[in-house]
Amino acid sequence: MNDAFGKRVRRLRLDRDWSQQELSLRSGISTPHISSIERGKRFPSLEYAKRIADALGVALVALCDDASELRSPKMRGSAEELPLYLQNFVLNEEATPYLEVAHQMSQLPKEDADLLSLVIGLLVKRRYETPVLTP
CATH class of the missing domain: 1.10.260.40 (lambda repressor-like DNA-binding domains)
Known part of the structure; x- marks a missing residue:
């Protein structure tokens, strides 16, 4: 080095x-x-x-x-600049895996990150538009 x-x-x-x-x-x-x-x-x-x-x-x-x-x-300069719901999410220990993936996505080339964001958006949309059948 x-x-x-x-x-x-x-x-x-x-x-x-x-x-x-x-x-x-x-x-x-x-x-x-x-x-x-x-x-x-x-x-x-x-x-x-x-x-x-x-x-x-x-x-x-x-x-x-x-x-x-x-x-x-x-x-951002500090976490306090985030909306309150995001501050709570970031501070929640269960959010760590999601934050690690978000960090990994931030390292991807823009085209790859945009594609992954699109796929995630489509999956979320599908999840909330498809009625969940309960037995």
Whole structure:
């Protein structure tokens, strides 16, 4: 790993107007450690690299591979900006599998993500339009 990892972390963090403290809170990694990583003075463990990527909302490869496109996904500033029903959903432990799938979908090329969204929409529509027969 080279110092490009830290530069990419810094770029994405600044794209979101986050301080190092904000990234620290979102990733669970100390602010001094984040600072050292961004300056290329320390290299993160695989676990820390994954936590940083997850906090920034990007695939780990986007931080590690200079050849990969580094695009900053649109993210809200905080969970409080979400409607109350979504805040409750995000905080519910049973929502974790859905949130993990949503994160995976966010890493797909736009065309693939659009297709999956369309299929999910059709399945939901079908579910609510088809009467459920009870024995």
